[in-house]
Amino acid sequence: MLQWRLKAFAHWLKLEEPKWPNVTYPPINYQDIIYYAAPKKKEQLNSLDEVDPELLLTFDKLGISLNEQKRLTGVAVDVVMDSVSIATSFKEQLSEIGVIFCSISEAIQKHPELVKKYLGSVVPMTDNYFSALNSAVFTDGSFCYIPKGVRCPMELSTYFRINAENSGQFERTLIIAEEESYVSYLEGCTAPMRDENQLHAAVVELVAMRKAEIKYSTVQNWYPGDKEGKGGIYNFVTKRGICAGDHAKISWTQVETGSAVTWKYPSVILKGDYSIGEFYSVAFTNNYQQADTGTKMIHLGKNTRSRIVAKGISAGKSQNSYRGLVRAGKGALNARNFSQCDSLLLGDQCGAHTFPYIEVKNKTAIIEHEATTSKIGEDQLFYCKQRGIDAETAVAMIVNGFAKEVMNQLPMEFAIEAQKLLAISMEGSVG
Amino acid sequence: MNATYFKDQFQQLQTENDTVHLAALRAGSFGTFDQKGFPTTKLEEWKYTNISSLFDKEYQISPFTDNPASLAAAIEEIQLPEHTNANVLYFVNGRYEPSLSIIRSTIEELQVMPLLQAASAGFQEIIDQHLGESSVYLKDGIHALNTSFITDAVFIHVAAGKELSHPVYIYHLADAQHQAILTQPRSLVYVSKRAKIQIAETFRTVGTMDSFSNAVMEVVVAQDAFLEYYKLQNDAAHTSQVSSTHIHQTGKSHVHTVTISLNGGLLRNNLNMILDAEGNETHLYGLSLLKGKTHVDNHTLIDNKHPNCFSNQLYKNIADDAATGVFSGRIIVQPDAQKTNAYQSNKNIILSDQATINAKPQLEIFADDVKCSHGCTVGQLDEEALFYLRARGISRELAEVLLLQAFATDIVEQVKIEPLRQHIDTLIQQHLSIQ
Numbered sequence: 098m099l100q101w102r103l104k105a106f107a108h109w110l111k112l113e114e115p116k117w118p119n120v121t122y123p124p125i126n127y128q129d130i131i132y133y134a135a136p137k138k139k140e141q142l143n144s145l146d147e148v149d150p151e152l153l154l155t156f157d158k159l160g161i162s163l164n165e166q167k168r169l170t171g172v173a174v175d176v177v178m179d180s181v182s183i184a185t186s187f188k189e190q191l192s193e194i195g196v197i198f199c200s201i202s203e204a205i206q207k208h209p210e211l212v213k214k215y216l217g218s219v220v221p222m223t224d225n226y227f228s229a230l231n232s233a234v235f236t237d238g239s240f241c242y243i244p245k246g247v248r249c250p251m252e253l254s255t256y257f258r259i260n261a262e263n264s265g266q267f268e269r270t271l272i273i274a275e276e277e278s279y280v281s282y283l284e285g286c287t288a289p290m291r292d293e294n295q296l297h298a299a300v301v302e303l304v305a306m307r308k309a310e311i312k313y314s315t316v317q318n319w320y321p322g323d324k325e326g327k328g329g330i331y332n333f334v335t336k337r338g339i340c341a342g343d344h345a346k347i348s349w350t351q352v353e354t355g356s357a358v359t360w361k362y363p364s365v366i367l368k369g370d371y372s373i374g375e376f377y378s379v380a381f382t383n384n385y386q387q388a389d390t391g392t393k394m395i396h397l398g399k400n401t402r403s404r405i406v407a408k409g410i411s412a413g414k415s416q417n418s419y420r421g422l423v424r425a426g427k428g429a430l431n432a433r434n435f436s437q438c439d440s441l442l443l444g445d446q447c448g449a450h451t452f453p454y455i456e457v458k459n460k461t462a463i464i465e466h467e468a469t470t471s472k473i474g475e476d477q478l479f480y481c482k483q484r485g486i487d488a489e490t491a492v493a494m495i496v497n498g499f500a501k502e503v504m505n506q507l508p509m510e511f512a513i514e515a516q517k518l519l520a521i522s523m524e525g526s527v528g
Numbered sequence: 529m530n531a532t533y534f535k536d537q538f539q540q541l542q543t544e545n546d547t548v549h550l551a552a553l554r555a556g557s558f559g560t561f562d563q564k565g566f567p568t569t570k571l572e573e574w575k576y577t578n579i580s581s582l583f584d585k586e587y588q589i590s591p592f593t594d595n596p597a598s599l600a601a602a603i604e605e606i607q608l609p610e611h612t613n614a615n616v617l618y619f620v621n622g623r624y625e626p627s628l629s630i631i632r633s634t635i636e637e638l639q640v641m642p643l644l645q646a647a648s649a650g651f652q653e654i655i656d657q658h659l660g661e662s663s664v665y666l667k668d669g670i671h672a673l674n675t676s677f678i679t680d681a682v683f684i685h686v687a688a689g690k691e692l693s694h695p696v697y698i699y700h701l702a703d704a705q706h707q708a709i710l711t712q713p714r715s716l717v718y719v720s721k722r723a724k725i726q727i728a729e730t731f732r733t734v735g736t737m738d739s740f741s742n743a744v745m746e747v748v749v750a751q752d753a754f755l756e757y758y759k760l761q762n763d764a765a766h767t768s769q770v771s772s773t774h775i776h777q778t779g780k781s782h783v784h785t786v787t788i789s790l791n792g793g794l795l796r797n798n799l800n801m802i803l804d805a806e807g808n809e810t811h812l813y814g815l816s817l818l819k820g821k822t823h824v825d826n827h828t829l830i831d832n833k834h835p836n837c838f839s840n841q842l843y844k845n846i847a848d849d850a851a852t853g854v855f856s857g858r859i860i861v862q863p864d865a866q867k868t869n870a871y872q873s874n875k876n877i878i879l880s881d882q883a884t885i886n887a888k889p890q891l892e893i894f895a896d897d898v899k900c901s902h903g904c905t906v907g908q909l910d911e912e913a914l915f916y917l918r919a920r921g922i923s924r925e926l927a928e929v930l931l932l933q934a935f936a937t938d939i940v941e942q943v944k945i946e947p948l949r950q951h952i953d954t955l956i957q958q959h960l961s962i963q
Binding site (some may be wrong): 129190199345383411425427440442443444446447448451452453454455456457458459460461462463465467468469472475 | 704862866876878879880881884885886887890892893895896897898900901903904906907939945
């Protein structure tokens with residue numbers, strides 16, 4: 098393991114920071130970053146009264162239960178204990194059917210053969226600047242292994258593993274779905290994390306074997322910086338899945354509302370014949386946020402299919418870009434792709450950009466791409482206002498309708514929270 | 529081909545007639561070229577087109593032809609239909625050749641003259657203002673190379689309120705009989721207020737040595753003026769081209785362009801539309817029918833700087849054999865350009881497993897009250913349509929040709945010079961029927 102890290106570090110030193118994304122940020126001082134932070138004890142507060150009232154207000158709007166509120170703000174120890182026990186009980190239930198779900202450092206200790214086989218197999222350490230950095234210094238993350246033929250009975254989530262939550266900026270996630278298995282994995286949390294870390298360079302690797310299906314959902318709501326664009330998190334994530342076997346399916350769903358700079362492209366390598374890749378995304382930016390996000394669909398196997406639905410919403414002075422690649426290789430006979438990117442502009446100082454790349458190298462592939470950009474129609478707003486709905490609620494409704502196609506892909510409870518989250522992020526952006 | 533060759537050539541240039549502006553432009557551009565060299569695929573703008581292999585050869589840069597008589601046949605062959613009704617401009621080896629050119633419009637309507645002469649004929653202000661403005665958008669070394677070697681360029685001026693009844697045909701001849709040759713034609717066109725001009729450009733290489741043309745045309749379209757611009761590329765497979773057309777709409781005006789690419793080696797077309805006033809309208813069409821190893825890269829840029837502009841783009845590629853078709857279309861809507869309507873569509877047909885299509889449609893939008901869309905498809909001929917035709921006794925081969933022809937028609941019918949349109953139609957039919 099040490100060797101592997103050292104190799105990645107040596108490679109990282111050779112690389113230059115990429116300049117191509119459509120985002121600007123001040124240079125990052127890599128010496129300044131704390132590379133290892135043991136889960137630290139939060140300052141413990143005695144009751145909810147001591148918590149930042151603005152934070153509580155947000156919780157209320159999201160409809161997070163009191164217990165959870167307490168846990169998230171680190172109020173009382175017993176509640177935290179409580180959730181740890183919940184997590185443990187889930188763990189027992191999972192291990193009964195053979196699912197391994199633990200932190201990656203635990204996996205390195207307990208299942209070294211699996212980690213060795215798959216770690217870095219989808220995102221090699223040499224892949225890009227930030228993945229090399231991650232490979233060298235990653236501290237913790239999740240590991241998940243679904244054995245052959247098992248349908249994971251519950252949504253797996255980092256949410257349950259509260260102990261790993263503070264482990265910081267260089268997360269590493271590895272999910273392996275063996276033949277004919279199914280797993281739905283949730284990442285992130287709708288609660289606003291007042292995280293002080295400057296840079297997040299996570300790596301997520303998914304491996305789907307024959308007839309396996311992985312559904313990976315993300316809701317990201319990290320600190321976006323204040324209204325003048327100061328502070329906030331840089332979220333530079335490498336996410337990639339491989340459909341290694343025939344008839345495998347990987348589906349990414351993401352709702353991005355936080356972070357000052359988001360830069361991530363969840364990708365699927367469609368290697369197995371008849372494999373399917375999906376990407377559903379809603380990216381919302383406000384104030385001075387910048388998002389450069391999209392996907393890559395690399396068609397290699399025969400009869401592979403992919404579908405991309407990306408919805409970008411920009412408000413304030415933010416910049417929102419979709420950047421995607423669809424490639425059909427020579428052997429990808431009958432590859433089929435449909436991409437749709439729609440952008441909605443709220444306000445006249447924001448920007449929405451689309452940079453799709455399409456590369457086709459055989460005569461049986463059919464690739465379609467379409468993109469539109471527009472603002473909310475005056476007539477739609479008028480219609481709502483006429484019926485007594487104020488402008489802000491009307492805009493929230495219309496935006497939710499715009500994003501519905503993606504929201505529908507999220508697991509039920511998550512979807513409701515995500516909808517409310519969108520409404521909160523939008524506050525103050527209208528008028 | 530190394531940089532020292534260009535340095536030597538640059539120092540040998542006869543520049544005593546240069547205006548202050550041209551001298552500065554030249555020096556600055558050579559500095560850019562010296563610093564950047566030839567573009568590589570690492571540059572985003574050149575990601576899909578690798579021209580570095582073109583510079584492995586030793587070219588002569590814009591030499592004077594040693595045997596003008598040997599070009600006589602080509603001078604005839606290059607002629608477009610109704611040649612005798614047109615204003616005809618010849619470039620030989622990238623140099624404007626007034627002795628071959630024929631101007632049929634009156635001098636009150638149209639003035640065509642070598643660029644250096646134009647400065648002293650009262651056009652200095654226009655030239656100083658607009659010559660070289662394309663380098664704001666085209667920042668690579670190859671474009672700078674053309675600007676550093678502006679020699680025997682042409683200046684075309686259409687007077688205010690004049691609608692030319694004779695189209696302007698521009699013929700580019702390259703003499704590659706004895707040596708590989710690099711030609712760098714350069715032109716500046718000024719279409720005054722309320723004027724109208726139709727321009728058609730085509731290229732021909734004589735001889736079997738390699739020829740590489742690095743052409744730049746800058747056009748200024750003033751208030752209420754109208755420009756039609758056609759480019760027909762149908763040259764031999766050992767000829768390559770980087771051809772940049774930079775159109776600056778400075779008033780409420782109308783531009784209509786069609787680019788047809790049939791034969792050639794590596795062809796790169798840069799087409800920049802700068803919509804620099806309110807209410808501009810622009811239409812861009814392109815068709816590439818590619819066979820063999822032909823590589824065509826159509827790069828368009830539409831910069832919407834002011835409100836109420838309209839643009840429409842339709843580019844179609846058919847790629848057969850080991851051909852490569854590239855389309856990169858970029859639409860920028862600046863913060864002030866409210867009420868912009870910008871549409872873009874790119875349709876591709878792949879006929880062979882060795883062929884490649886790369887597409888990169890881009891929208892960069894900084895204003896909210898706009899309607900912008902792009903669509904891009906890559907696919908094959910519709911099996912059902914083929915079946916329909918075959919069920920009616922038409923052979924598969926003929927059915928394919930018919931469908932491809934229909935696919936091409938959308939673009940060809942945008943050529944508004946009727947005899948030219950028929951000529952292109954015939955060329956396409958010949959091109960398709962060999963399959």
